[in-house]
Amino acid sequence: MAKKVTVQSFQKELTTFIKKEVAKKYSKSFQQRIVTAFNKIRREMLAEFRNHPITVEIKNGPFAENSSGTLGGYGNLFSFIGFDEGTDPTENIEGLLSLTRIEYNREAKDGFIMTIYMPTKEEIFKDTPMPWAKGRSWAEGIERGISGFGQYLNTENIATYEDRIGSGQGVQANSVIRGGKFKNTSYISALIKKYLKRFQQINNSVVVSGIL
């Protein structure tokens, strides 16, 4: 039996058809615009992480100065936390932040929805273990307080540091230059919060926290 067509139903179908066609025609450029905005914010996020005083100081290794000011200018975070020389503990965080991605998700009334996936702070904390206690996160410790026990473990690094600053005392086995009292500072949580908000401001996109 033939389908009965009324003026109203015809108008409705026509409107839907036109909307779809318009969306198809322009969706590529819409998508492109969204992806461009996403890439820009993602680049800014990574740059902000790389240039964060904590990241910079840790990346500089056991000979760095306490440029972040978290130890009152004494010692450095790399030795204070107790990382092994030659490692870059910030790589894990950068790796996770780099996994932030955008995906075409589904059609919607006014075109489509893109989904942005970014890591949560918990995922980052889980992937940044303290070198001497794997269940603890050094990145979280930066924000809530961190034990200076690690400085007692890497005496080799510390002695070299002592040598470098020219104390004239020579290298003493088991000697430790004690850092100042650790001062908490904002780090990953603030970064994630800021960029979650920035990504949410991109039109036609939803942000999903968690990539793992």
Place this chain on the structure above:
Amino acid sequence: MTPQYQHKLASSFMLWFDNYLLTKGQAYTNTTGLFYNYSDERLPNVYSVFGSPYKQWVSDYSVSGATIPSGVFVGNTFYGRATGANNSSAQRVLDFDNGRALISGLATGSTVTGSFAVKDFNVYYSNDTEEDILVEKKFVVNRRIATDENITYIQPYDQVVPAIYICNAAFQNKPFAFGGMNQTMTNLNAVVITENPYQLDGALSIFADSFNEVIVDVPFDNYPYTEYGDLKSGYYNYQNLKNQYINNNKYFVDKVTTSKMNDKARKSLVNDLYVGFIDFDISMMRYSRN
């Protein structure tokens, strides 16, 4: 100064922590033994001091099965302490913290024995940093082997292991509701030091399960211990004490993270001990400006 939030949290948390460990983990051992005389210049001269080879006896009557002493035996005579026990006297004190009896006028050569429950983990509240606790402290081990020929008392005020040190790390207020209500977030870290991995895993496991627990705010004045480490009223039951203040504002255990020190780091310690950490996030909704 009147007791502030941090004081109240510290005392309430300590009472809860001790009770939780003792009840959930049955972390105590009932024992009987000889006490050894020694002198302690910090105490008034009237007291003769008799120390057991263990520190921190269980004093909480809500811990089922634990032997809570109310006095000691001198020869075959029971000497009750100040608070209504059989043959009691105001000049007798049980120092639960240092595991000893202080008895006025007793000859130093007397034979003193007693029964008590010793905690499997001594619990201390500490102002030291974690690194100071681990690196600078020298620990004495609570004696466990009764056949040890050198068995004697432990020096007063020495800290013994297995032990858990609770350190108050930081706290901050966040706005929570209109009208000035804040959420006060406190980080409390516990350093667990044990003789073997079994003890360590046990303590970490018990407290890993403590998230979402509610801790009743017990007023600072009602802390059950005297300056000598005895019970103020001779009787202490955490559950009863808690129920008295059940309508008080409560602390909430938001998050608990446990971790163990790895073997490489552990071997750098002076003492051959096992170390773990319990990080508590405790919160309370309160009008902090009042």
